[in-house]
Amino acid sequence: MAQGTLYNKVWDAHTVAVLPTGQTQLFIGLHLVHEVTSPQAFDMLRERGLKVAYPDRTFATADHIVPTMSQARPFRDGQAEQMMSAVERNTKEFSVRFLDFASGRQGIVHVIGPELGLTQPGMTVACGDSHTSTHGAFGTLAFGIGTSQIRDVLATQSLAMEPMKVRRVEVNGKLGPGVTPKDVALFLINRLGVKGGIGHAYEYAGQVFDQMTMEGRMTVCNMAIEGGARIGYVNPDETTFAFLKGREHAPKGADWDKAVARWKSVASDADAVYDDVVKFNAADIEPMVTWGVTPAQSVGVLQTLPDPEKMPDNGDRQSALLAYRHMKLKPGQKARDIAINVAFIGSCTNGRMSDLRAAAAVVKGRKVAAGVHAFVVPGSMQVRKEAMAEGLDHVFTAAGFEWREAGCSLCLGMNTDQLKGDQVSASSSNRNFIGRQGSPTGRTLLMSPAMVAAAAIAGHVVDVRELAQTGASK
Amino acid sequence: MSRITQITGRAVPVVGDDVDTDRIVPARYLKEITFSRMGQYPFFDERFGPDGETKDHPFNKPQYQGAAILVANANFGCGSSREHAPQALLRWGIKAIVGESFGEIFAGNCAMLGVPALAASRGDVGTLQKRARETPAAELTVDLEAMVVRAGSLTVKVTMPESRRRALVEGTWDSTALLMANAGLVAAAAARLPHPSGSGR
Numbered sequence: 100m101a102q103g104t105l106y107n108k109v110w111d112a113h114t115v116a117v118l119p120t121g122q123t124q125l126f127i128g129l130h131l132v133h134e135v136t137s138p139q140a141f142d143m144l145r146e147r148g149l150k151v152a153y154p155d156r157t158f159a160t161a162d163h164i165v166p167t168m169s170q171a172r173p174f175r176d177g178q179a180e181q182m183m184s185a186v187e188r189n190t191k192e193f194s195v196r197f198l199d200f201a202s203g204r205q206g207i208v209h210v211i212g213p214e215l216g217l218t219q220p221g222m223t224v225a226c227g228d229s230h231t232s233t234h235g236a237f238g239t240l241a242f243g244i245g246t247s248q249i250r251d252v253l254a255t256q257s258l259a260m261e262p263m264k265v266r267r268v269e270v271n272g273k274l275g276p277g278v279t280p281k282d283v284a285l286f287l288i289n290r291l292g293v294k295g296g297i298g299h300a301y302e303y304a305g306q307v308f309d310q311m312t313m314e315g316r317m318t319v320c321n322m323a324i325e326g327g328a329r330i331g332y333v334n335p336d337e338t339t340f341a342f343l344k345g346r347e348h349a350p351k352g353a354d355w356d357k358a359v360a361r362w363k364s365v366a367s368d369a370d371a372v373y374d375d376v377v378k379f380n381a382a383d384i385e386p387m388v389t390w391g392v393t394p395a396q397s398v399g400v401l402q403t404l405p406d407p408e409k410m411p412d413n414g415d416r417q418s419a420l421l422a423y424r425h426m427k428l429k430p431g432q433k434a435r436d437i438a439i440n441v442a443f444i445g446s447c448t449n450g451r452m453s454d455l456r457a458a459a460a461v462v463k464g465r466k467v468a469a470g471v472h473a474f475v476v477p478g479s480m481q482v483r484k485e486a487m488a489e490g491l492d493h494v495f496t497a498a499g500f501e502w503r504e505a506g507c508s509l510c511l512g513m514n515t516d517q518l519k520g521d522q523v524s525a526s527s528s529n530r531n532f533i534g535r536q537g538s539p540t541g542r543t544l545l546m547s548p549a550m551v552a553a554a555a556i557a558g559h560v561v562d563v564r565e566l567a568q569t570g571a572s573k
Numbered sequence: 574m575s576r577i578t579q580i581t582g583r584a585v586p587v588v589g590d591d592v593d594t595d596r597i598v599p600a601r602y603l604k605e606i607t608f609s610r611m612g613q614y615p616f617f618d619e620r621f622g623p624d625g626e627t628k629d630h631p632f633n634k635p636q637y638q639g640a641a642i643l644v645a646n647a648n649f650g651c652g653s654s655r656e657h658a659p660q661a662l663l664r665w666g667i668k669a670i671v672g673e674s675f676g677e678i679f680a681g682n683c684a685m686l687g688v689p690a691l692a693a694s695r696g697d698v699g700t701l702q703k704r705a706r707e708t709p710a711a712e713l714t715v716d717l718e719a720m721v722v723r724a725g726s727l728t729v730k731v732t733m734p735e736s737r738r739r740a741l742v743e744g745t746w747d748s749t750a751l752l753m754a755n756a757g758l759v760a761a762a763a764a765r766l767p768h769p770s771g772s773g774r
Contacts, residue, residue: 112766115758118751120743121736126762129769136655138606147749152759156769164604178604185606217769229654229678245656245682246608247747255752257759261734293591294648297674327648329677348769361767393591413695414590414647421589511653512600532595532652539599539618 101265103371105221105334106300108364109240113223115257122259128222128239130252132159132195133208134186135513136227140249141189151193153256158217159190160198162207166515167476167503170200176515193253206479206505209233209447213317214481216346220335220362225252230447230529232323235332236316237339238365240300242329263330264298264374269305272381277564279457280315281449281527281547283307284322285387285397290379293395296328299374302367303333307381313342314453321448322529325394334366388434388560389531389545391422396531398434400550400562406430425533426542427521435560437544441524442473442500442555444548446510449527450478454548455486458527459494461552461566467499468558474501476508476516500555512537525554576744577687580669580715582641584724585631586702587616592645593652594679598661600653611657612664632665636709642722644701645672650679650690659683669715671722671731673698684737687746689717691731697722701729717742 101107115124130153137159144150151157164179174180190197198204204211209230212218218234224241225231227249234241244258251258268287301323308316316333323331333339340359343349350358385399396419398404407419407430423430428437444450444458455475467473475495477483483505486492492502509516510528517537518524524536524543531543544560553563602614620630631637643662649672650658659682662670670683670690683690693701704711704724713724715731717738722729740746752759 113762115762116755118736118745118748120739120745120751122740122748124752124755124758126759126766128766135603139608139656142607149749152756153763156763158769176604182604182606219767219769222767222769227654227656229652231654243654243678245654245659245678245685247656247685248681251749251752254749255756255759256763257752257755259736259740259748259752261736293651294674297648297677324652324678327651327677358767393593418590511595513603530593530595530652532593534599534618535595537601539623 101371101373103368104265104302104373105238105332105365105367106240106263106265106302109221109223110262118259120259122261124257125223125260126257127225127252128156129217129224130157130256131208131212131224131226132157132249133163133228134161134182135163136246137249138182138185138189139246140253141193143250144193144253149254151195151253154194156256157195157253158198159186159195160205160208160211161186163507163511163513165506167506167508168515170504179514203480206481207447207450207507209321210450210478210482213237214479216343216349219343219349219358220339221365225258229324230321232329232331233317233321233447235320235323235330236313238332238335238362240330240332243324263300265302266299267302267304267373267376269376269378270307270381271305271378272307274307274381274384277386277549277567278384279547279549280311280318282384282387284319285389285394285545286384287379288322288326288395289397291326291377293325293393294327296323296326299328300330300332301328303331308333312453313338314451317451318448322394325529335362386547386550386563388550390426390428390434391419392425392531392533393418394529394531394545396422400434400560403431403433404428435562437560438523439471439525439544439554439559440522441518442471442551443509443524443526443528444551445476445478445508446528447478448529449548450476450482452482452485454527455482455491458548458552459491461549461563462498462500462556463494465498465556467555471555471558473499473555474503476503477505479505509536511535525551525560527551574744574747575687577689577741578717580641581712582668583639583709583711584642584644584701584705584713585637585640586644586705587631588646588702590647591651592649594650594655594658594676595652597650597658598655603655603657608657608660611661615661615665639666641666641668642713642715643667643670644698644705645670646698647673649675651676654678656682659686659688663688671698671701671715684740684746685748687741689715689733689741691715691733693722693729693731697729700727
């Protein structure tokens with residue numbers, strides 16, 4: 100059993116009681132709510148005559164169903180309008196702060212929590228969304244929950260939980276040019292598998308994470324769940340504190356110094372004990388591309404697609420065969436040349452400023468290939484505003500990208516952005532599951548925002564490092 | 574809330590690793606603001622084509638209508654946290670799931686709904702799936718006290734976290750009341766622990 104890790108310290112500090120079942124009653128420091136998984140939970144409160152116990156620790160927004168073309172009300176999609184009305188009604192009735200369009204703070208829930216300084220080291224964070232692991236970048240225990248659990252958090256600010264094991268995932272050395280945090284995330288899932296993290300919290304550590312920006316750490320923690328780990332975290336350090344300083348909800352004045360001291364104390368001890376430790380070398384990581392229907396089915400961009408016949412005759416081979424049938428790709432073919440129809444830059448994985456800057460640097464002075472539908476969806480209203488202040492919107496639109504409003508967009512098929520038929524998308528999002536992007540036959544290739552940008556220009560998957568060498572071709 | 578100690582019924586096999594919750598319930602059905610219709614949607618896009626034509630899926634086959642125990646492979650229910658997935662299975666008629674392993678959030682959601690998600694070895698899951706294919710009318714029993722699945726002469730060991738098992742067997746799987754009983758301790762924790770408003774405590 101792990102000892103002295105951030106996981107242990109935060110878990111212990113937030114333990115309210117041991118329930119008669121043996122489960123831990125865990126206090127939830129911050130509860131984030133979005134429109135899709137919460138309406139039934141509010142209904143359950145009404146049925147039981149319950150209130151929201153700690154509305155001051157509860158923040159809601161709308162991200163999944165909001166259209167990103169025109170956000171004028173009523174939304175054209177009647178179901179989306181109904182869902183939006185429900186979250187407005189519920190947050191009003193239960194006195195929960197709703198970060199809506201009018202607040203200027205709307206956005207993807209995992210973008211705005213950190214952006215507003217709500218997510219702070221040493222907290223527990225819960226949200227009815229599997230990508231809540233994102234907030235672990237700040238040294239929190241942050242995890243996705245279902246709707247009945249949302250009911251519990253609303254009603255009691257706590258959850259009945261089972262403990263986890265802790266695996267330290269170290270990546271040492273220095274990432275090569277063109278290799279981004281998204282590539283680190285995809286590489287780790289490829290090596291540790293989509294089931295590898297079941298029952299575990301992942302502590303990401305080593306030189307690569309020490310040197311990584313907060314936005315990069317968020318990208319990697321975001322995809323912990325894609326490797327089966329409900330929680331992924333990075334120990335808080337000076338990079339964390341610098342990111343938080345001055346944010347809307349971050350502590351101020353004398354409170355700031357006290358908070359920093361407390362945050363430092365929650366980091367894993369030097370002699371912490373882990374359930375296991377795995378180590379990787381940064382030099383082995385290339386720009387990655389998925390070719391299949393799980394985020395582990397990926398290769399380096401210069402590799403060829405693997406042969407299922409050479410895989411062990413277990414679930415992996417069967418999954419690969421399913422993936423090839425769905426993706427209409429062939430073993431042995433080069434990842435580099437797969438043609439695309441759609442290029443999507445955005446999502447809770449890669450919809451932040453550094454992502455948009457990296458993509459803009461690739462597209463600047465270039466044009467989107469004929470026949471490719473390319474669009475950029477900022478992760479929040481504030482990201483959108485900041486990007487426009489830097490002129491990134493003009494860089495994208497000049498190249499032929501659409502510049503959209505904030506939302507989850509094409510990451511999942513719940514809004515007006517959907518693949519059609521068996522279109523292939525190059526996507527900076529997190530899931531290549533069958534049907535994920537709205538069309539049951541749609542095909543998704545996951546990669547970094549810079550790689551999506553490069554694919555949009557080339558019309559097919561391409562190594563972003565090639566474009567960096569040739570410079571802009573006007 | 575009922576105690577759940579034994580579930581007896583027919584089995585339906587869903588073969589393959591990493592069956593994610595997007596496959597169990599496509600996202601477009603998450604636009605509904607209640608769970609009431611979820612029973613129509615499990616595996617929808619694997620069961621029906623674009624024009625409503627029926628595809629080859631166990632949930633469409635007459636021999637599995639009314640089945641209560643789903644037998645799955647590894648990492649079943651991975652991906653999205655949507656409770657719509659276990660809600661859809663439950664409302665279709667599934668009362669227990671036996672699999673090699675489960676997505677963590679999915680397993681937790683099942684526990685909240687009183688649906689045991691039980692792990693068995695790869696070999697045993699294969700045997701149960703084969704039996705469900707060959708003798709679909711044969712019933713099996715999931716026994717949460719003995720932690721076995723009995724299928725005719727066959728007895729298979731299953732596991733789940735002990736605290737979740739106790740919650741089911743003792744009938745406290747709807748945890749709200751248990752948690753509310755400790756409201757005073759929660760208030761003490763709230764006073765002790767940092768607040769997202771930034772007030773330094």
